[in-house]
Amino acid sequence: EDKVVQSPLSLVVHEGDTVTLNCSYEVTNFRSLLWYKQEKKAPTFLFMLTSSGIEKKSGRLSSILDKKELFSILNITATQTGDSAVYLCAVERGNNDMRFGAGTRLTVKP
Amino acid sequence: DGGITQSPKYLFRKEGQNVTLSCEQNLNHDAMYWYRQDPGQGLRLIYYSQIVNDFQKGDIAEGYSVSREKKESFPLTVTSAQKNPTAFYLCASSAQGVITEAFFGQGTRLTVV
Numbered sequence: 001e002d003k004v005v006q007s008p009l010s011l012v013v014h015e016g017d018t019v020t021l022n023c024s025y026e027v028t029n030f031r032s033l034l035w036y037k038q039e040k041k042a043p044t045f046l047f048m049l050t051s052s053g054i055e056k057k058s059g060r061l062s063s064i065l066d067k068k069e070l071f072s073i074l075n076i077t078a079t080q081t082g083d084s085a086v087y088l089c090a091v092e093r094g095n096n097d098m099r100f101g102a103g104t105r106l107t108v109k110p
Numbered sequence: 111d112g113g114i115t116q117s118p119k120y121l122f123r124k125e126g127q128n129v130t131l132s133c134e135q136n137l138n139h140d141a142m143y144w145y146r147q148d149p150g151q152g153l154r155l156i157y158y159s160q161i162v163n164d165f166q167k168g169d170i171a172e173g174y175s176v177s178r179e180k181k182e183s184f185p186l187t188v189t190s191a192q193k194n195p196t197a198f199y200l201c202a203s204s205a206q207g208v209i210t211e212a213f214f215g216q217g218t219r220l221t222v223v
Contacts, residue, residue: 009150034211042200042214043153088152090212097143097168098202098212102152 002027004091006101014109017079021087021104024071029094033065033072036088038103043088046074079108112137116201116215123188123195123222131186131218133201140205142184143212146170147198156199159184188220195222 004025013019025033032050036043047056049065049072056063060079065072076083086103093099114135123129133142141160145153155168159178173192178184184203188195198219204212 004152006152041198041217045211045213048211090153097155097158097166099155100145100153102150 002091002093002099004089004099004101006087006089006104008104009102010105010107012107012109013079015080017108018075018077019079019106021074021076021089021106022071023073023089023101025089025091025099026070027091027093027099030067031092031094034090034092034098035063035072035074036090037085038088039085046087076106079106081108081110084108114201114203114213114215116199116218119216119218121218121220123220125222126190128190129188129195129220131188131199131201131220133184133186133215134182135184135203135213136182137203137205137213138181139203139213140181141203142178143202143204144168144174144176144184144186145200145202147200147217153200156186195220 007022034048035046047063052067060077063074084107086105088103089101090098117132143158144156147153154170156174157176159165162181165176165178175187200217201215202212
């Protein structure tokens with residue numbers, strides 16, 4: 001059965017800390033892995049990863065995929081209170097559907 | 111502006127009534143999806159459609175129905191057979207091909223009383 005597992009489920013840090021969020025997956029016909037940030041309602045897109053070992057960066061956020069070990073990490077450096085959100089990992093399969101993990105709830109305290 | 115629109119944002123219905131949630135996109139995307147979100151469970155796929163007049167069941171399709179008569183529209187009906195319909199529903203769309211970043215609507219919160 002296909003599955004996407006995120007860890008930890010929740011995380012509390014202080015401003016300025018660096019955090020690493022994990023996403024492991026077992027899916028058939030893997031196509032891409034995506035990270036989303038969900039603050040209130042709709043998830044907003046962060047990264048799409050298709051190739052192993054190539055880091056994608058956007059400001060203080062970065063992500064990398066390991067297709068051999070079937071996982072991805074999302075790093076956030078110098079965290080700010082505005083980074084508080086649920087971070088969702090999704091894996092797209094070859095039949096164009098996506099499976100989501102349960103999410104990691106990140107709380108950044110001032 | 112291109113985007114994906116869900117309506118209404120909040121919906122209240124009595125138990126035993128069917129209710130239809132609207133999802134419209136003007137992004138010219140082929141694929142559309144319906145997800146349900148419950149606390150602690152992430153997003154679970156209800157139905158998806160890769161092309162007009164075709165759709166497939168997702169993980170939790172029981173008690174739901176969809177149609178895809180137009181490329182732009184993918185309405186979801188929550189039927190009285192859905193045992194626990196109170197939830198947050200998200201609609202998404204994506205383009206076919208390599209670049210498949212999904213765009214999400216703002217969601218509909220359905221409360222059944």
